[in-house]
Amino acid sequence: MRTGPLERWSGRALLAAALVLTVLPLITMVSAALQPADVNPTGLAWPTDPQWGNFVTAFETGHVGRLMTSSLLIVAVVVPVSLLAATLAGYALGVLRVRGGGAVLIFLVLGLTIPFESLIIPLYYQAQTLGTLNTRWAVILPLIGLFMPFGVFWMRAHFVNVPRELSEAARVDGAGVWQEFRRVQLPLALPALSALAILYFLWTWNQFLLPVVLIDNPLERTAAGALTFFQGQYSLSIPLLNAGALIVIIPVIIVFLVFQRQFVRALLSGAVKS
Structure with a gap:
């Protein structure tokens, strides 16, 4: 369906507005980070003498390097384990149609409606009981569980839209369940998996509340969770606070810019199938 001039120009205007609203805070943070450390910047003004040393x-x-290493260790466990569990569960619910799958799906959808903040206190006492409190496992294990409802729902939506003729043809050729999954379903699921991996990385890297509540040592938290400790050091230096925040979000921006095509392709693929 062809669009008229009004639709095209309104779409461009909305994209331009979204771009300004997205980029303007980053520009403001950069300008504030380049101010002298003892200056309290107000508004958006590029400094005459940028302080890149900030x-x-x-x-x-x-200690941003150590904090990023801690974040990477958490990401290295959470993302692969969450992807594996979500893929297997999504395949079971979407292709195998296991008994009771409908009830499981409803249970997972209900899990998406629970406010994350309401789980903090139970998670604290659970980590205390398991002996993981004040360790990275106190963040890793809850994140894997919290990511499951969305991940399973996401992967099930992909597997449901794969033509059943492909599975039937693989079974006729003598393929078992695991052979069909590994040779037929998994290659077709790569776009959905890549998009889900990007989301898992972003959510894990930006995790703030769990590390602050469950880990006492600020240097063992994620990079985002340690900003409270960083703010305590430089509560009177807004430029250094902005510089630290920019360093923390740089990996997120790089990951999204590198994998944006795969992410958009997966979203468009889901839109076309549905």
Whole structure:
């Protein structure tokens, strides 16, 4: 269906507005980070003498390298395990149509409606009982569980839309369940898996509340969760706070820019199938 000039121009205007609303806060943070450390910046104004050394000071004094390493360790466990569990469960619910799958799906959808903040206190006492409190496992294990409802629902939606003729043809050729999954379903699921991996990475890297509540040592938290400790050090230095925040979000921006095509392709693929 062809669009008229009004639709095209309104779409461009909305995209331009979204771009401004997205980029303007980043520009404001950069301009504030480049101000002298003892200055309290107000508004958006590019400094006459940019203090690029603020980023070095924030990185070294704020132990950002160690905090990023902690975040990467958590991501390295949470993302692969969550992807594996979501893929297997989505395949079972979407292709195998296991008994009781409808009730399981409803249970998972209900899990999406629970406010995350309401689970913090139960998770604290659970981590205390398991002996994982004040360790990275106190963040890793809850994140895997919290990501399951969305991940399973996402992968099930993909597997349901795969033509059943492909599975039937594989069975006729003598393929078992695991052979069909590995050779037929899994290659077709790569776009959905890549998009889900990006979302898992972003959510894990930006996790703030869990590390702050469940880990006492600020240097063992995620990079985002340690900003409270960083703010305590530099509560009077807004430029250094902005410099530290920019360093933390740089990996997220890089990951999204590198994998944006795969992410958009997976979303468009789901839209076309539905």
